[in-house]
Amino acid sequence: MSDFLTAAATNIGAPEDLVKRSADARSEASGSSVDDILAAWAGGAAAPVAAESPAPDAAIAPEANPAEPAVSSAPSAAPTARVVTVRDPEAAPILVGRRESPKAMILTLLGLLAFGVLVGAWLPAVAASQEASNHVTAQPLYSADAELGREIYLAEGCSTCHTMSVRSLEVDAGLGLITEPEDIANFFESVEGVRRIGPDLAHIGERMEAKDIKAFVSNPTFVRADAHHPPYKYLSADEIDDLTTFLSETK
Amino acid sequence: MVTTNAPATTQVAGRTDATAKWALLIGAFLLAAATAILFMAWTVFTVPSEGAGFLGFGRLFPMATTLTVFGAFVALNLGVLLFLLPRLTGASTNRSGTLAALFWLSTVSAVVGTGVVGFGGTDGRQGFELPWLAELLLVLGVGGIAVIAIKALFDRKEDSIYPTTWFMVGGLLSFITAIAVANLPIARGPGAGIPVAFGRGVVLWVWILGFAIGAMLYLVPKESGRPLFSRQVAIGTFVSLMMAGMFYGLSTTLFGPLPDWAETVGVAMGLLLLVPAVTVPVLLVKTLDGAFDQLQTSVPLRFAVAGVVAFSLGAAVSAISGLRSFAELLGLTTFRDGTETLLVFGAGILLTSAFVYHAIPRLTGRTLHSEQLAKRHLQFTVVGAGGITVLLWLSGIATGSTWLAGIKSSLFAASGEGFSASLTASEWAHPWLLLSGFILFLGQLIFVTNLYRTLISGDVAPVEIVTEVSE
DSSP states (O other): OHHHHHHHHHHHTSOHHHHHHHHHHHHHHHOSOHHHHHHHHTTSSOOOOOSSOOOTTTOSOTTSOTTSOOBOOOTTOHHHHHTOOEEOTTOOGGGOOEEOOHHHHHHHHHHHHHHHHIIIIIHHHHHHHHHHHTTOOSSOSSOHHHHHHHHHHHHTTGGGTOOOOOOSSGGGGGGOSOOOGGGGTTOSSOOSOSOOSSOOOTTHHHHSOHHHHHHHHHOHHHHOTTOOOOOOTTSOHHHHHHHHHHHHHOO | OEEEEEOTTTOOOOHHHHHHHHHHHHHHHHHHHHHHHHHHHHHHHHSTTTOBTBOOHHHHHHHHHHIIIIIIHHHHHHHHHHHHHHHHHOOOOTTHHHHHHHHHHHHHHHHHHHHHHHTTOOOOOTTOOSOHHHHHHHHHHHHHHHHHHHHHHHTOSSSEEOHHHHHHHHHHHHHHHHHHHHHOOOOOGGGTHHHHHHHHHHIIIIIIIIHHHHHHHHHHHHHHOOOOSOHHHHHHHHHHHHHHHHHHHHHTTTTSSSOHHHHHHHHHHHGGGHHHHHHHHHHHHHHHTTOGGGGGTOHHHHHHHHHHHHHHHHHHHHHHHTSHHHHHHHTTSTHHHHHHHIIIIIIIHHHHHHHHHHHHHHHHTBOOSOHHHHHHHHHHHHHHHHHHHHHHHHHHHHHHHHHHHHHHHTSOOSSHHHHHHHHHHHHTHHHHHHHHHHHHHHHHHHHHHHHHHHHHHOOBOOEEEEEOOOO
8 A cells, every 4th residue: 555655645746644544534435445546546547436526625524634634636537636636724624514405404494584574574564554555545645746756755865864754752752643554554665764864754744834845955054054954956946846845745 | 526725827716716706806896885985975964065966865875785785795795605605515516607697697786776876766765775677687696696506505415514505595595585575565554664674684684694604604614723613503593693684674663653563573583683692602702712823813713703793792782772662762863773884884894804805815826915904904894883883873872862851851852943953962973973984995995905906916825726526
């Protein structure tokens, strides 16, 4: 064996002890003798092919020292067998997984997702909508211009800063009537918002007159010097009017 | 398949690795672009009179979040996947051309869609502002990659599944589901926001953070030479993360016009976040046990440790701040934005960057250009994301307290002049917020620069190549 080992180590360009250890591991995995493997690595006959080719990170024997490089080869591919490739020193037995079927994993994941979609999204959404659906009116809540304004409201990212939802909380006491499902029953899009960097607009039409809304949207700092509201100077006069109409009809 | 080391000059990496390399580099670039847009958003918010033309805060902020979530993290996560897929499955990479095409489809859709958001082409769904066509193409791209990844699992050469695979496949399936659910017109009125909130939670906890933690579970054993502490704990972590993520959205709508039972379920499931808040650091520390000295030398390990600290803190705060008593004071304030900044721009960036620093030398065959720059990247990201987090937390507490105090004293209302007063309570934070945002952007700029210099001028190093073993 020592002749083969020396020849294989020379051929590979790796230390003999590493080559020996790798040959042992290879022998254990493939069922062929260590001598056959070393002979193949030394440039002789090809070693018998393993029943199942080992994966890069998972296949090294657990007892191998992870800090040292192992050696592997491409037995039946002559060109690569000559340049016997040295496994990544870090590709150690540390990445051993557990024998399991991917089918079980996929089914588990799909099951979890189905449960989450059902209980975390579908049921709450449908339950909330059902109550609201009793209040959907045949007559639109908004005028045609206001509907255009609502699209501008959404497209301009107004709900990035503004909410349209008065909560049943003490801190919202000054905002007017608590938002009930029927108040937003006619909306398919969500206009409630998730943060309140700007004031809530659920009842803005009651608090401000249309001309004041328009003045503020057009030139916020002219109306209030310390306003952080962006100036929508790029919107056309018609768009400003539509946005104003939407807000003033939101009561 | 075997993973090999060979001189970069004599071997050529497969196309999967080539795509992985570009995905990680483009992801890093998009991350820098997203943080730049975020900085612009806070700038125009602080100084609105200066403005930025049609790019107001309402457009810039969604652009930043969209580019981060659907641009940068899609590219980065696909890079992680394409790097790990052959290494963890040993499966053939003969679909590398398709994978590359699907990656480009996903990334280009996200980038173009973000541009459209900047021109006002959105329907205003918070967190899912991309136009529907861009989302459809994104789903097609990521969905196609998911199909190939799952097929690779069935074609794999070894019979074991490493825990990272759970995080990756679960992330892919969850991401597609999140976009699909967020676009379904299954509800109207008060229910319309629920599917969107569901999608937001899933994308945050499973797609961004789950993927990042999965990548961390691969690189920490590789870098330290220590086996993963526990496979069971790792998979338990993933399951709890997934369950909590799917119900996170409900906890963000407390006290709104939703059924009480739905809110209660959201709060209860949100507490599950305490599990990964504990188990992720346990996995890291126990895996590193006996190899802590490597923190001195390993750049990826240092990033991983910082990322895990950010994740653990963010998950714990998220779990607690979802409780009704906290939501009464902090709901709708910037407090939640602070926590999500910590999770996305802190934990997400740090953990994913750790993987990029691990993978890029192996993919390019070049040593990292500068460890000093990597150190600066770490420092700037921690200071920038940490600064924004703390400021938004304090700002949220100040705003919520002012609303409450105003109501109790009858001095303020939460609208009109009263609302201006509540804003004043947090105005002190604005310049610091700008500074922190700029530092965060600089950190990502340093990251991209370091990677680019590695690509063009790094010293030649062994490249990790996945080669086929004849059977």
